[in-house]
Amino acid sequence: MLLIKCPYCGERDQSEFTNGGEAHVTRPKNPEQVTDREWAEYVFIRSNPKGIYYERWVHSHGCKKWFNAVRNTSTDEILLTYKIGETPPPIKKFQNTLKSPSGEPDVGSGNFTVKKP
Amino acid sequence: MWRSPEPRKFYDIIIVGGGGHGLGTAYYLAKEHGLKNIAVIEKGWLGSGNTGRNTTIIRSNYLWDESAHLYDHSLKLWENLSTELNYNVMFSQRGVLNLAHNEHDIKEIKRRVSANQLNGIDSHWADPKEIKKLVPIMNINNCRYPVLGASFQPRGGVARHDAVAWGYAMRADELGVDVIQNCEVKKIRTKNGKVHGVETTRGIIRAKRIGVVASGHTSVLAETAGVRLPLQSKPLQALVSEPIKPVINTVVMSNAVHAYVSQSDKGELVIGAGTDGYNSFTQRGGYNIIEDTIRSIVELYPIFGKMKMLRQWGGIVDICPDASPIISKCEVEGLYFNCGWGTGGFKATPGSANLFAHTIAKDKAHSINAPFSLERFVSGRLVDEHGAAAVAH
Numbered sequence: 448m449l450l451i452k453c454p455y456c457g458e459r460d461q462s463e464f465t466n467g468g469e470a471h472v473t474r475p476k477n478p479e480q481v482t483d484r485e486w487a488e489y490v491f492i493r494s495n496p497k498g499i500y501y502e503r504w505v506h507s508h509g510c511k512k513w514f515n516a517v518r519n520t521s522t523d524e525i526l527l528t529y530k531i532g533e534t535p536p537p538i539k540k541f542q543n544t545l546k547s548p549s550g551e552p553d554v555g556s557g558n559f560t561v562k563k564p
Numbered sequence: 565m566w567r568s569p570e571p572r573k574f575y576d577i578i579i580v581g582g583g584g585h586g587l588g589t590a591y592y593l594a595k596e597h598g599l600k601n602i603a604v605i606e607k608g609w610l611g612s613g614n615t616g617r618n619t620t621i622i623r624s625n626y627l628w629d630e631s632a633h634l635y636d637h638s639l640k641l642w643e644n645l646s647t648e649l650n651y652n653v654m655f656s657q658r659g660v661l662n663l664a665h666n667e668h669d670i671k672e673i674k675r676r677v678s679a680n681q682l683n684g685i686d687s688h689w690a691d692p693k694e695i696k697k698l699v700p701i702m703n704i705n706n707c708r709y710p711v712l713g714a715s716f717q718p719r720g721g722v723a724r725h726d727a728v729a730w731g732y733a734m735r736a737d738e739l740g741v742d743v744i745q746n747c748e749v750k751k752i753r754t755k756n757g758k759v760h761g762v763e764t765t766r767g768i769i770r771a772k773r774i775g776v777v778a779s780g781h782t783s784v785l786a787e788t789a790g791v792r793l794p795l796q797s798k799p800l801q802a803l804v805s806e807p808i809k810p811v812i813n814t815v816v817m818s819n820a821v822h823a824y825v826s827q828s829d830k831g832e833l834v835i836g837a838g839t840d841g842y843n844s845f846t847q848r849g850g851y852n853i854i855e856d857t858i859r860s861i862v863e864l865y866p867i868f869g870k871m872k873m874l875r876q877w878g879g880i881v882d883i884c885p886d887a888s889p890i891i892s893k894c895e896v897e898g899l900y901f902n903c904g905w906g907t908g909g910f911k912a913t914p915g916s917a918n919l920f921a922h923t924i925a926k927d928k929a930h931s932i933n934a935p936f937s938l939e940r941f942v943s944g945r946l947v948d949e950h951g952a953a954a955v956a957h
Contacts, residue, residue, distance in 0.1 A: 448850050462852060466842035468796075487942040491794040491885050495783040497845045520797075521845045 449523060453506045454514050454530045467503035469493040470515045471535055497521050499541045504528075517541060565730065566737035571744050574770045575603045577924060578762060580749045580785060581777040582606025583615035584725070585902055585909065587732035587743070588917025589775055589924070594739035596918070597925035602741045603771075604733075605764060607748035611729030614779045614909060617847075617879035619802050619836040621815050621826065622911040623660040623720035625687045626952040627676050630935040631888060632683040637932050638915025639719060645914055651731035653723050654829065660720030661695065663818040665709035672951055673715045680717075690716040698814055707863045709821050722815060722826055722834075728913055752776070752789035752899065759789070759898040775900045775924050780845065780880025782903035791894050793903065794885055794941050798839040799849035799878035800907050801857075805871045807831030816864075819951075823860035832874065835861060839881065839907060849878035881906050886946035887953040891920050891933040900924050901938070908953055 449461040475481045475489055494500070500520045505513045515535065517527040526541050577593060579586045582604050590604045606612070622642055624635035646653050664670045673689070680687035692704050695714050704711035733743050744766075751763040752774060761770035776785050780797040807830050817824035817836075824836045837857035840850045854876060862869050884890060884904035889912070891902050902920040905912060919933040929937060940946055 448852055461850070468843075483942045483944075487794075488792070491941045492792050493794075493796060495793075495796050495843060496787075497781070497784050497797075500843060502842070518842075520843050523844055523846050 449525065451504060451516070451525060452528050453509060453512070454528050455510045455512055456506060459506070459509060463506060463508040464504045465507045467505055467513065470501040470503045499526070499538050501535055566733050566743050568745065569742045571603065571605075571742065571747065571764070571766055571769050574601075574761075575742070576601040576771070577603075577773045577775065578769065578771040579604045579775045579777060580762065581613070581779070582610045582729070582733070582743065582745065583613050583777065583779065584611065584728045584732060584913040585615075585905075585916050585920070586775075586777040587729055587736055588913055589777060589902065589920045590741045590743075591732045591736040591739070592918050592921035593925055594736060594741055597921060599925060600740055602736075603769070604736070604741060604743050605747050605749055605762070605769075606743070606745050607765075609745050610733050610743070611726050614879040614881065615725055615729050615913075617802065617877055618725060618910040619824065619826065619834050620722045620725050620910055621660060621720070621817070621824070621836075621908075622655070622723060623717050623815075624685055624911070625660070625662065625676060625680050625715055625717045625720070626949055627679050628947050628949065629683060630947050631949050631952065632680065632685055633932050634889075634915060634919075634936065635912060636683070636685055637919070638912045641914035641918060642723065643719075645723075645728075645731070649731035649735050651727065651734060653727045653731055655721065655723040656829075657719055657721040658814050658826075659698070659716060659718045660815040660817065661690065661698065661714045661716050663695075663711050663816065663820070664713045665711060665818065665820040669820055670712055673713070676952060677715045680715075685717065686719050687715050687717045690714045699812060699816060701811060701865050701867050702816070703864055703866055711864075720815065722828075725910065732917070749785060750788075752785060754789050754896050754899070757895070757897055759896060771898075773898045773900070773924055775902060775920060777902045777920065779903065779905065779909065780882050782882055782901060786894075786901065789896055789899060791896060791899070793890070793901065793938070795882040795904055796843050797845060797880050797882050798842070799844050799846060800839045800881045801837040801849035801853055801876060801878045803835050803837065803854060803873050803876040804828070805833040805835070805868070805873050808833070808871070811867070818860065818864070821860035821864070823857050823864060825861060825865070833868065833871070839883070845880055847878045847880060881909075883907070885941070887949045888947040889916070889936055890938055891916065891923060892929065892937040892939070893923065893927070894938055906953065
């Protein structure tokens with residue numbers, strides 16, 4: 448289970464939160480001019496990186512506020528949480544500790560938050 | 565069993581992913597389409613991904629015609645697979661129950677049973693009396709969510725997961741397919757809108773056609789070729805108990821309380837849990853998920869209350885917005901995807917492999933997998949199987 452730092456309430460257990468998928472997805476500006484393909488992109492297609500991921504959470508059993516988080520999906524480490532409306536920090540700011548492009552650690556299967564000294 | 569050849573510099577067809585689906589695809593390409601110069605490239609050992617991590621449930625009781633045809637095509641292949649491969653995949657048609665715990669479940673399951681029957685699938689509505697007869701150890705009325713009925717598909721069952729990968733690998737190898745293990749594909753190379761080859765941990769291998777069947781990592785690979793797929797990767801967990809004497813001789817699944825269980829031939833209870841509520845590539849899953857499942861299992865089967873669990877694990881599943889798979893070409897010429905099987909790909913292994921081989925060989929979908937193209941997300945013609953998928957996600 449994760450320990451998540453709500454920007455309003457501080458660190459709480461994951462069971463208080465609900466994940467809201469990818470963050471910073473913007474709705475097309477001129478819906479009437481958007482093609483079916485562009486709609487498909489907006490409605491169905493989301494990033495699914497193995498590594499640094501910007502996502503939304505809601506503190507459903509707490510302050511009920513939405514916020515954003517940066518998490519490494521190959522380790523589940525939450526690197527940062529920030530309020531809705533704040534500018535997302537550039538991806539370069541976060542070090543992806545994984546060696547291979549597909550993010551496979553040398554040994555094991557991405558289990559290394561628990562293996563850390 | 566099979567050779568371990570050095571990868572050649574060039575193949576006509578490369579299949580990325582050495583699970584059941586990938587090895588099966590190579591087998592059918594060689595067997596049914598007479599193609600040669602084929603390789604299967606696997607980053608670990610054969611069946612080390614979701615083929616070796618699932619709960620081996622096989623059934624075809626899906627709601628929509630498209631899915632019913634797809635999964636029943638697979639089930640029919642399962643029924644002859646041991647003979648076809650001359651290798652025992654231990655396919656056991658012990659039946660699958662899908663339980664109803666509330667009024668909505670009853671309506672949804674009865675509707676699905678009727679749809680199944682119209683599609684010639686052997687599903688029927690079982691009342692609590694029949695369920696109790698099939699599974700005497702089940703607590704059907706002294707619990708928070710009593711069992712009000714179920715759908716029962718007698719042709720459903722389980723099979724030995726590793727045997728499926730090994731059987732396909734052996735026969736594909738005999739037909740000249742190069743099965744290359746411990747070789748990770750890192751990037752798909754394209755040139756002028758066509759596939760060019762793959763970059764692997766053992767160098768660059770060129771190919772005319774590439775089929776990607778990498779389950780949870782499919783979208784990561786697709787991204788390297790500039791293709792964005794409507795997939796989200798999540799851990800799906802399962803666990804097995806210590807072995808005990810035969811106590812449950814069918815497969816029981818419950819969507820509402822989220823517990824499903826069967827007993828392996830070794831005597832272990834094989835228990836399937838749900839997916840985590842967030843994207844992740846960590847092959848372990850959250851503890852709260854198995855806690856939920858165990859709670860439901862113990863309530864449904866009080867007899868299991870003091871059992872010890874031996875192992876728990878997670879596999880990374882790729883989930884589509886409509887809980888249906890993608891077996892499709894894409895905008896890059898010569899690049900094919902077989903993915904999005906989400907939480908229920910094992911049952912489809914032979915059918916998926918068979919149809920994917922057809923799609924690659926003919927560069928055109930078979931009529932059974934035509935509705936499962938990438939195009940459906942543009943046209944909006946989705947095949948919504950969230951009800952039949954049985955794992956909440």
